[in-house]
Amino acid sequence: MPLPRLGVVIVTMGTRPQELAALLASVEKQDAAATRVVLVGNATPLTDVDTGANVTKIPLTENLGCPGGRNVGLEALCASGEVDVVVELDDDGLLIADDVFRTVQRLFAADPALGVIGFRVADENGHTMRRWVPRLRSDDPLRGGQVTAFLGGGHAFSVRMLREIGLWPAEFFFTHEETDLAWRALDAGWKILYEPDLVLQHPATSPARHAVYYRNTARNRVWLARRRLPVPLIPVYLGVWIALTMARTRSLSGLRAWWGGFLNGVATPCGPRRPMRWRTVWRMTRLGRPPIL
Structure with missing residues (x-):
């Protein structure tokens, strides 16, 4: 070939x-x-x-x-x-x-x-x-x-x-x-x-060197979930990342920007919704990373 x-x-x-x-x-x-x-x-x-x-x-x-x-x-x-x-x-x-x-x-x-x-x-x-x-x-x-x-x-x-x-x-x-x-x-x-x-x-x-990092990280995670995940996995995915962000982020200004981005991701259009199939969820899980992390 x-x-x-x-x-x-x-x-x-x-x-x-x-x-x-x-x-x-x-x-x-x-x-x-x-x-x-x-x-x-x-x-x-x-x-x-x-x-x-x-x-x-x-x-x-x-x-x-x-x-x-x-x-x-x-x-x-x-x-x-x-x-x-x-x-x-x-x-x-x-x-x-x-x-x-x-x-x-x-x-x-x-x-x-x-x-x-x-x-x-x-x-x-x-x-x-x-x-x-x-x-x-x-x-x-x-x-x-x-x-x-x-x-x-x-x-x-x-x-x-x-x-x-x-x-x-x-x-x-x-x-x-x-x-x-x-x-x-x-x-x-x-x-x-x-x-x-x-x-x-x-x-x-560090990606946090960019001024838009915290806001875009949160907004885009919400958009990603809304666009690509089956409905039952959306709250699981977002809940996991809320918990991880609260545990890891030490910057108060960073947390404010993150929550601002999160709310923006909920309130604004995210593009066409085409959720992955459940067999893709299973495939990702077998590969070691289910789409909730």
């Missing part, structure tokens, strides 16, 4: 020029060349970004958020008919090996049901933070296999899968967009593979 054609999407706000240059260089050095690389500028003209001839720049006049910006790149690649697999990378990430794309191609070629490959994210010392491991109760970031989630910083999508289930939920703007897409993929019968040998080097940062 021929190896699938591979494209790359990177979204940037133009605030990390050195990291972006290093990332583009690591993409260029891959031993399996990408057919096309798309660089999306979220509210940035990209005029100061020096790229190779194989990079298509798409500057946007407004910030569409992470999922909205990625959708622009995905739409460009899917419409081109030139790629079968898309790799998406954070602009402050780095591919430290030169065979990442080749490995991605081989994995997709070997399994037609594979929809998503999640990379292992590690800091400059090779350490993978616990929250970067897409499993519950797992302290071993080197254990790969089928999972129910993936990290947005480094992953690969089947274009066939995207055409079936749709793109990122742009209205989420930031946080939990990966979960919405993962649940749709699983419900459509696609596999999600965590492959720890595919490494994206990334700074060990």
Whole structure:
């Protein structure tokens, strides 16, 4: 079977020029060349970004958020008919090996049901933070296999899968967009593979550094439940996360923002409701993470 054609999407706000240059260089050095690389500028003209001839720049006049910006790149690649697999990378990430794309191609070629490959994210010392491991109760970031989630910083999508289930939920703007897409993929019968040998080097940062983190986290969890869960699981899922948030959050301002987002998620439209089937709930449970956590 021929190896699938591979494209790359990177979204940037133009605030990390050195990291972006290093990332583009690591993409260029891959031993399996990408057919096309798309660089999306979220509210940035990209005029100061020096790229190779194989990079298509798409500057946007407004910030569409992470999922909205990625959708622009995905739409460009899917419409081109030139790629079968898309790799998406954070602009402050780095591919430290030169065979990442080749490995991605081989994995997709070997399994037609594979929809998503999640990379292992590690800091400059090779350490993978616990929250970067897409499993519950797992302290071993080197254990790969089928999972129910993936990290947005480094992953690969089947274009066939995207055409079936749709793109990122742009209205989420930031946080939990990966979960919405993962649940749709699983419900459509696609596999999600965590492959720890595919490494994206990334700074060990906290998502709470973003001002919208607490509010969007709560709002998007409510939207996610309303959009994707069977009715009996909605109060269970939200109740679990209310309890966990109250136990974990030490910032009073953060809690106020979280509850503001929660109420906003209840009161505002969340998009079309397409709940997962009960057999998907059972499949996720067998994979180690039922959709209540």
